[in-house]
Amino acid sequence: xxxxxxxxxxxxxxxxxxxxxxxxxxxxxxxxxxxxxxxxxxxxxxxxxxxxxxxxxxxxxxxxxxxxxxxxxxxxxxxxxxxxxxxxxxxxxxxxxxxxxxxxxxxxxxxxxxxxxxxxxxxxxxxxxxxxxxxxxxxxxxxxxxxxxxxxxxxxxxxxxxxxxxxxxxxxxxxxxxxxxxxxxxxxxxxxxxxxxxxxxxxxxxxxxxx
Amino acid sequence: xxxxxxxxxxxxxxxxxxxxxxxxxxxxxxxxxxxxxxxxxxxxxxxxxxxxxxxxxxxxxxxxxxxxxxxxxxxxxxxxxxxxxxxxxxxxxxxxxxxxxxxxxxxxxxxxxxxxxxxxxxxxxxxxxxxxxxxxx
Numbered sequence: 138x139x140x141x142x143x144x145x146x147x148x149x150x151x152x153x154x155x156x157x158x159x160x161x162x163x164x165x166x167x168x169x170x171x172x173x174x175x176x177x178x179x180x181x182x183x184x185x186x187x188x189x190x191x192x193x194x195x196x197x198x199x200x201x202x203x204x205x206x207x208x209x210x211x212x213x214x215x216x217x218x219x220x221x222x223x224x225x226x227x228x229x230x231x232x233x234x235x236x237x238x239x240x241x242x243x244x245x246x247x248x249x250x251x252x253x254x255x256x257x258x259x260x261x262x263x264x265x266x267x268x269x270x271x272x273x274x275x276x277x278x279x280x281x282x283x284x285x286x287x288x289x290x291x292x293x294x295x296x297x298x299x300x301x302x303x304x305x306x307x308x309x310x311x312x313x314x315x316x317x318x319x320x321x322x323x324x325x326x327x328x329x330x331x332x333x334x335x336x337x338x339x340x341x342x343x344x345x346x347x348x
Numbered sequence: 349x350x351x352x353x354x355x356x357x358x359x360x361x362x363x364x365x366x367x368x369x370x371x372x373x374x375x376x377x378x379x380x381x382x383x384x385x386x387x388x389x390x391x392x393x394x395x396x397x398x399x400x401x402x403x404x405x406x407x408x409x410x411x412x413x414x415x416x417x418x419x420x421x422x423x424x425x426x427x428x429x430x431x432x433x434x435x436x437x438x439x440x441x442x443x444x445x446x447x448x449x450x451x452x453x454x455x456x457x458x459x460x461x462x463x464x465x466x467x468x469x470x471x472x473x474x475x476x477x478x479x480x481x482x483x484x485x
Contacts, residue, residue: 233444247444251406254438254446261453284450291454 167273169196169226177223197253217348225256276311436462
């Protein structure tokens with residue numbers, strides 16, 4: 138009897154491994170204007186042909202989390218299906234004066250500030266539902282910020298797999314090495330989400346890491 | 349989803365008895381599913397119930413501050429307390445001006461709001477009680 142049970146169990150696990158479809162829910166996080174939506178758009182355009190959302194140089198353009206399901210990425214023979222969540226930029230301060238500096242009217246700036254604040258809370262709450270995180274950082278900026286340190290510390294505590302995308306390497310002042318030395322404990326891929334530089338290396342890492 | 353009479357185009361809500369008995373307006377008995385305006389949101393945005401209370405809360409506080417005639421400039425002069433001593437997840441400095449304590453937001457389920465620097469705190473009860481009630485989509 139024991140033998141039959143064992144065979145049955147083995148067979149079912151082989152069957153499962155052959156046909157189980159892996160879906161990982163991945164969140165794209167990072168400070169405002171790091172290029173999260175640009176990256177989400179690129180991933181989704183490269184693998185499905187669609188787009189995710191609007192981008193702009195005014196901070197907090199994305200104020201609601203957006204999700205795209207069933208994006209299959211293939212790299213080096215491994216295949217992974219992802220649900221991708223693009224999130225509003227994490228910040229410690231949202232002030233409507235900042236938006237007014239970008240030419241918005243006061244009313245509009247205040248509305249945007251309120252939406253951005255809600256968006257940050259929403260982005261944080263989404264973390265509970267995720268299997269992994271791509272943290273997008275602007276490689277032209279100092280990586281030692283309160284947002285980056287807090288977010289990385291919290292993801293480590295949650296044991297969420299983390300992949301750092303050091304974005305904006307198309308800009309001459311970018312320095313992915315500075316990010317690498319700041320957070321050496323996590324895999325890092327220098328990319329330009331805007332022009333697609335090194336994006337294949339990111340897909341390889343995604344397939345490896347979240348597959 | 350609501351139903352529309354295919355002859356007179358009168359709309360009935362989902363499950364209405366008129367759909368079974370025939371349209372009371374014209375007597376026709378063929379109906380078509382129609383999208384109502386509430387469902388016409390783009391699929392890419394995630395509509396959850398959980399952020400609604402936060403939205404309402406922020407709105408109420410904004411209105412309250414506006415009533416009290418609080419000016420953001422006055423608030424900005426006050427000195428900051430060190431990060432570690434802050435218990436609130438959001439501090440509302442004035443209409444359109446917010447400070448977020450990411451550490452508290454990331455580590456705690458509940459949302460605590462602080463008003464300016466005057467020691468007034470509000471605990472957002474739905475977020476305290478809600479926890480795992482959230483539906484998985």
